[in-house]
Amino acid sequence: xxxLTDRKRASGMGSAKSGTEHHWMMTVSSWALIILIPLFILxxxxxxxxxxxxxxxHFARPYPAVxxxxxxxxxxxxxxxxxxxLIEDYVHGPMRTVLIITMICLSYAAIATGxxxxxxxxx
Amino acid sequence: MADVNRGDRPLSPHLTIYxxxxxxxxxxxxxxxxxxxxxxxxxxxxxxxxxxTGPAYFAVANxxxxxxxxxxxxxxxxxxxxxxxxxGLRHLYWDSGRGLELDEAYRxxxxxxxxxxxxxxxxxxxx
Numbered sequence: 001x002x003x004l005t006d007r008k009r010a011s012g013m014g015s016a017k018s019g020t021e022h023h024w025m026m027t028v029s030s031w032a033l034i035i036l037i038p039l040f041i042l043x044x045x046x047x048x049x050x051x052x053x054x055x056x057x058h059f060a061r062p063y064p065a066v067x068x069x070x071x072x073x074x075x076x077x078x079x080x081x082x083x084x085x086l087i088e089d090y091v092h093g094p095m096r097t098v099l100i101i102t103m104i105c106l107s108y109a110a111i112a113t114g115x116x117x118x119x120x121x122x123x
Numbered sequence: 124m125a126d127v128n129r130g131d132r133p134l135s136p137h138l139t140i141y142x143x144x145x146x147x148x149x150x151x152x153x154x155x156x157x158x159x160x161x162x163x164x165x166x167x168x169x170x171x172x173x174x175x176t177g178p179a180y181f182a183v184a185n186x187x188x189x190x191x192x193x194x195x196x197x198x199x200x201x202x203x204x205x206x207x208x209x210x211g212l213r214h215l216y217w218d219s220g221r222g223l224e225l226d227e228a229y230r231x232x233x234x235x236x237x238x239x240x241x242x243x244x245x246x247x248x249x250x
Binding site: 027030031034037041042044045049052056072075076079082083110113116118120121 | 154157158160161164165167168169170171172174175178181182185188189197201204208211212214215218246249250
């Protein structure tokens with residue numbers, strides 16, 4: 001080991017393998033959310049506390065349904081990327097892997113549940 | 124040569140001895156707000172699921188969503204949303220290579236804080 005140079009020790013260990021992809025994914029999803037989030041807040045906000053018939057009738061319409069599905073999907077994909085960096089920064093050892101896998105699975109589960117629910121309301 | 128002084132080099136300042144600044148505080152709040160919104164996001168997905176299930180289950184979700192505690196969570200999350208929104212815009216601006224000088228970074232920090240509260244109040248009036 002003592003005969004290895006620093007260059008050789010660092011070779012292949014860097015972030016240059018997939019780090020740029022992660023950053024690009026966060027950039028694209030953040031641009032999408034700049035559009036989606038204000039529209040979703042205005043569209044979803046008045047429905048909190050509204051009666052059942054009004055809520056189901058509202059999200060049966062194309063614009064609120066597609067907007068809600070898109071916002072839930074892109075938000076959780078953005079969260080999946082962000083929380084991974086949070087865990088990588090503060091958690092070490094096997095718990096890091098366990099937590100990252102858990103949060104990725106939770107994100108996909110939330111997306112699937114959201115799409116199922118809104119599709120069932122709309123169709 | 125490669126192993127000279129390995130592990131015995133001065134470290135960069137750690138959080139515990141670092142004086143909090145506007146730039147560092149607005150940075151960590153981007154992370155805190157972004158991840159804290161998970162709770163509100165899961166509540167919203169659950170509310171949609173309840174609406175899809177039927178009137179009885181929706182009544183439960185509606186009661187939870189309109190309770191004072193969850194209303195507090197939703198309003199705090201609305202602010203967190205706008206804070207993360209403004210801080211995200213700042214990040215995209217930084218990514219273009221601009222706004223990294225100290226005086227402009229401070230102006231952007233104040234803009235993020237003021238912008239988050241203005242947008243929160245504005246959207247509370249609109250919804």
